Amino acid sequence: MSAESGAGRPKASRTQRSAAGSVAFAAGVLLVLATATLGAFAAVALLGRAVDPGPLSSLVPGEGQHALIVGGIAAGGLTGLMLPVILFGMVRGNEDTPRVGPVAAGRKVLAVLVFDVLLLLVSLLVAQLGRLLPQQITTVVAVFAVGFSWMPLAMVPWERFGLGEAFGKPRGPSASHQAQ
Template identity: 60%
Template sequence: MSAGSGPGAARVQSPGRSLAGNVAFGAGLLLVLATMTLGAYAGVALALGLAGDSFLSSAVPGDGRNAVVVGGIGAGGLTGLLLPLTLFAAVRGTEARPRLGPGEALLKMLGVLVLAVYLLIVSLLAAQLGWILPIGLVTLLSVFLVGFSWVPLALIPWERFGLGGIGGLLGTSRGPGGSGKSD
């Protein structure tokens, strides 16, 4: 039996972790979850306002309002998730992943807002099913339509358009000679 491998062995903290680092990570995680949740609520309020009190109110049937809510959750939650991550990437960097410059951070946030508007448009299209289908089926279909509508956008080779760093926030961008895997 080797020393230090049994149940009574002392646990040694790895040299890369500290209590302050763990607390900072926990605080950052809580901040991201809070902004994502608040963004989803704000997206629902915006989407319901679009469906109820605006020029789009006649275009959204009563059985399609839940589809608009699903789009609001997606758009607001995505924006609330990626806003603090972009801000963190703009102020903190490493040698492997340098800080974002103001222009690149702005480009990423504009991309997130375009994607949020895209999700709202998809939800408005899914709401049109409310003219012919019952509310429960429209809600179910809208979750799949809004939830998977971004997949074709993920398959576009953004590097050919000069937008190769779009996946950098989530660790999926490929640098020169990179494999796309995060360390």
């Protein structure tokens, strides 16, 4: 917290969004939510077919199938959420948030797909607990394991590997203060 009073600082100008802008924003939010939901349903449907009579039936025990479903919901929901956001970033931009170029967008899509594979591998690993534990406990463990599987990735210092910009850099008025 700062000891300064706000009297000496200039007031930030607030721009009003037009009615058409509000409608476009609401339509964009609904589209992103719809694609996230449809992505989750699609991933669950594909994984259900791969597990029951499919190639993963010998790999996933019957008590661990819900763990794979949890991973499918996470992976499909994340992909359905991020793809329209990345595409919107390619066509929408201003001085504070420039457009995302095709190479950067491709890198972001690749990062989402790699993370999806990580989520599915974690859920497949947790599904193996179905050999030892009842289905309800395996499902609860899967929710926590898949839900928190991103934490090790958040602790990696990506800037050291030259990937700081690949995962986004701070934007907006506070970005110039952080860069100094």
